[in-house]
Amino acid sequence: MAKQVAVILAGCGVYDGSEIYETTLTLLRLDQLGIEYRCFAPDIEQQHVVNHLTQEVVEGEQRNVLLESARLARGDISALEALNADNFDAVIVPGGFGVAKNLSDFASASDNMQVLEALKEALVGFRQEAKPIGLMCIAPALVPRLLGDGIAVTVGNDPAVSGAISAMGGLHRTCSVEDIVVDFEHSVVTTPAYMLATRISEAATGIFKLVDRLAEMMD
Template identity: 25%
Template sequence: MRKIAILAVGFAPNQSEITETISLLISLSEFKAQFKIFAFDRSTPLNHHELYDLESLNPKDFDALVLPGGIGNATHLSTWSNDKIKMTVNPTVEKIIKQFYEESKPIGAICMAPIVVAKVLAKHNPNITLGENFSETHLVEGWKVTVEKCPSTDYITCRDTKVITTPAYMNDATPFQVFTGIRGLTKELVEMA
C-alpha cells in the first residue's frame, strides 16, 4: 500500500480548498493509498483527520507528495499574491518539495499549488497546468516552466520531473469536474509511486 504525504495550507477560510482536498482524500481511499495530512496552519481541524505539523514531514517515510489547491498556496506557502514572478516559497515547503524531487518520488499539485511546485523546481523545467484561461501564465513561463492548457476533468504529467498537475477551480468548473481531474491525478500519482 502506497503512503502519500499531503502538504496542505490549512482549513480556515482562504487556505486549502475544501472540495479539492476532500476529492483528493476520496480518491486516495479509492486507490487504496494511506495518507497523512501535514498542514502549515493546524488551527482549524478537518473532521475525521488528524493534521500533522509540517516540520515533521519526512519524505523518506512516503512514496509521493501532493499539494491540494486553494488561495493559501499564493498567500501562505508562497508570496505569489504579492510578488508574482519574484515570489519566494516558504523555506520548509521548498525543502520538502526538493527532497521528494531528489528522491525521484512523484509530486501532485492541484489548482494554484502548481505555481509553488513550479517555482521550487524551475531549474528542472517542469510541465504544469494552470487551467485554460489563467491570465498570468506568461509570468510563470518566465521561470522557463512549460504551462499547458488543460480542462478541470484532466491532468498533465511531466515524466521528466514526475510532477502531475490538474487545474481544478483554476477553470470555471463544477465540483464533479474538479473531482474527475483530481481522481485522474491521484490514480496516476499512486501508480507512479
C-alpha cells in the same frame, strides 16, 4: 504494504486556505485506491482571514495555518517540519488561495514570488528521489520556485498565471478541467481543478485522474 502519500495543506477555506472540495476529493480517491495518507501543514500564522460569505478580509483576526488545516484533516495532522520524504511514496498539494498566500506570496508577488522555506525543504527528498509530486488548482504556479525550471505544469488556461509560470522558468500547458498534465521526466502531475471547475463533479474528474496517475507512478 500500502503506499503512503503526504498531503500538504495551507489552511481551511478557498479564499485564505486550502480548497475544501479539492482536499476532500484527494483524500477520498486515495482512500478508494487503498492508499494511506498523512496530512501536513506549516505551523505559522495565515496571511489574513477572509470572511467566506462576503469574501472580504476580516480586520484584526488571526488564525494559525496548522490549526485551520486540522479542521480538514479531522485533527489527524502534523506540522510540515515533521514531513520526511523517506516515509512516503508521493506528495500532493491541493489548491486554494492559501497556497498563494500562506505557502508562498504568489497572490501579491506574482513572478517575483518566494516560497515558504519549510515547504521547499519538505519537498527536497521527493525531488531527489524522483517520487511523484501532484499539485492542483493554483499550486502548480509554485513549481518553478519549488522544484526548478523547465517542468511542464498546468493551471488550465489562465493567461496571467500561465505567464507568471513562464516568466519564472516553468513550462505551462493549456489543459481542460477534466484532464491532467504529466511531466514524466520530473515525476510531476498537475490538474486545473477549481481554476476551471464550475461544479464539484468537474473538479473530481481531474483530481481523480491525478491521484490515479500518481498511484501508477508509485508502482
